[in-house]
Amino acid sequence: MTPDKTEQRAVISLASLYALRMLGLFMVLPVMMLEGEQLEGATPQLLGLAMGVYGLTQALLQIPAGALSDRIGRKPVIIGGLLIFALGSVIAATSDSVWGVIIGRALQGGGAIASAIMALVTDLTREEHRMKAMASIGASIGLSFSVALILGPWLASFGGLHLIFAVTAVLAIGGVLVTLWVIPAPPAKQHRDASAALPVIVEQLKNRRMWPLNLGIFLLHALMVAIFVAIPAQLVEAGLTANHHSWLYLPVLLVAFVLMVPLIIIAEKRQRMKGVVITGSLIIAAALLLMGTASSLWHWIVLLLLYFWGFNLMEASLPSWLSKIAPAGAKGSAMGIYSSMQFLGAFFGGSIGGWVLSQYGAPILFVGLGALVVLWALLMSQTNAPRHLVSVRLPGHRHLDNSALASLEALPGVAEALYLPAEDAVYLKVSADEFSREDALTLIESTGEKHGSQC
Template identity: 50%
Template sequence: MNSEKEQKQSGMSPVESRAAFSLAGIFSLRMLGLFMILPVFALYAEELQGVTPVLIGVAIGAYGLTQALLQIPFGMLSDRIGRKPVIIGGLLIFALGSVVAAMADTIWGVILGRALQGSGAIAAAVMSLAADLTREQNRTRVMAVIGLSIGMAFAVSLVLGPMLNAVIGVPGIFWLTAVLAVFGIGIVLNLVPDPRESHFHRDTEPVPAMFGKVLRNANLVRLDIGIFTLHMILTATFIAIPLALRDFAGLEGANHWMVYLPVLLLAMGLMIPFVVIAEKRRKMKGVFLGAVFAIALAQFGFMWLHQSIVGIGFALLVYFTAFNVLEATLPSLIAKVAPAESKGTAMGVYSTSQFIGAFLGGLIGGLVYAEYGLQGVFLFGAITTLFWLAVASGMQKPSYFMSYLIKVGRMDDAQAWELQAQLREIEGVGDAAVVGEEGVAYLKVDSQVVNYEALEKFSVEEKVVD
């Protein structure tokens, strides 16, 4: 009995570890499929029938529109029919989109394929399954493993894309993407554990009744604008960067990985101390605003230095260091700012904003490139980032509260209100919401101040941290 309790407190169980790494594998395979064409598509698209600069951008970003429209509905569908059927169905749609894009000889065929890829919007269902398979005290670790896998897959895709393009071409990359989706289905069927039960998780899933509250929160909206802008600039930038490397810096497309690989490795190393300073030393706002400013500097760098490999490489290093810092700190800020009972809703709006940004980045980037060329795209990125900096500078200093869940047992509304008031009186508790029908208290606590012993007496089980 004691050994079982020690296992629960010391780390993830074998089932939780298996869930974390298998679900991370599914995410990684899908991300590779979406992003391997990012550094090569602008060069390949010149061979397609009906191509224009605007349609190149639409093809790159088309997945974002369908993903934005369908990710929350697919998550809700998984509550009704089960997580695995939705994930498998989404991967099949993703594979179909990859096949359509691989067989297309017109730009419109590729756009259709990319839109179908995005229609396989499984992110919310995967996160819900991760929540089903993990105890609350280990959920943060599992989500961290998945998040790390997404970041690694993005970095690998930028290097693999040019390498594979030299061997199998962009159609071959799309065919490979379809194969990766099939592998993902195999992981779902053979490696991902089956949950004992699937139920709604307010901390990871959107609550429709909470959308209004989240959208009226000025600080959350600032962060949504942030992730929207970050991915809009990313998509627009990669319409221009491959062309700049080839046409101005004189580097053949097959060799672009020689720039991306060292830049991404250095950027991942450089971002670590900034994230540590932001989180451990509680300098989140300063680091965040500094990273936004660095994105603007990188865009100006692309404008001024895009005629040399060294210049582009230096600007990319600044860009990806800042990009990695922002990708790490923005979700953390959402978790800190979101009310205790609406974290899942806030994350749903945040993710939707990200995908809409990716779509509009392709569309607007293509329009700007058609009218003003490469420098116009980079100037658009710089001006947009400076606008983001102005918006972000008004955000309040984050509270550094962490989410904390207590299973308190089911109760009526009067009991829930009474318990909620008691919890808010405990030192270190910044916010508390007790949902009686779920039997869960959702808290925001300062881990350096909170009196955990005082919280434990309200728990019907051992304490759980998210």
């Protein structure tokens, strides 16, 4: 069964919306430290803060924004978030001081619509198509990051940071129009695999199995912002003028993506997730440690290729690992914590990266980051490899009891079952190769018939 036209339109428009917003956040990364020198009051530490401060407001507001969308609807939250994002972009575009840019970037992060978009994907797609829809959103994020690294230096060559932020504001307003006129507005659905719930968040904060992954994404995005505190100036020193940085990032990112694909296939199809994640982390660590001694442009080309290869591997693998080990009915809350850690990492990476650069220089920054990645790889080596399970949500029945849940857990491929009466839904963790959706639905329906005949 293929998605209908409404589902296809919804997924394409929501993926585009997410990608355009992330594009606006990421475009400044490769140019802030060079173009920002012209801002009044600029220092390496404050420019680093300007790069990463969006992560702080995003981390603080994304879970509350998702909860608000459950109450007042997805579209009002998305439109409000995009307008806040546009306002932040205008403030940054019209500011000549570093503090104005910091305020603008903080507002950009305050337009936290990620949770509402993911919840709307759930509202607009059927269960059997949801995995593909979420994968499309994930792919759009990765694509937006790559495009941002190429587009940012190109736009800066015409109009500096002012032009980048102005384009970002236009993209945000375009997103509002798409939300109003293109994306359908269905009633909100409760779905624990797509949105966070406060009691479950508290439980998952105590779940020790999640924290190596939460720390991993925190570190990965801290690195992402911190290295761009130093790399643009290093490329200029190596002989590559700022307006040509796009021509370096383009082939490097393309080759890194091609190199990533076979290892992702090995991780998923051959169930070697742990080995691939550790491999990716060690590739990143090697690149960072060698960046401390890089001197020529060719050194930087090779090391950036290694870095983005490892980065792409971990960026794709860590959320997949988390979705495999998140308990039944807790995936949305676990992903909410994970995403908050991701954005907090960006904030700390920019803030601390700028301070280390100003106090100790680029080589110490790179070597210090590399050492942190090695420590995290050692932590992951002591972590159990994930079972390759997927989350499934099935319609429940008001009479579903513990014996029925036990019968569901006894089905081939079912590892865990949870019934939520408030949603009248059953959440399962299953092995996709062994699980039969039809058998599970038959069991649930027969339970309902049995209880119905006794009434």
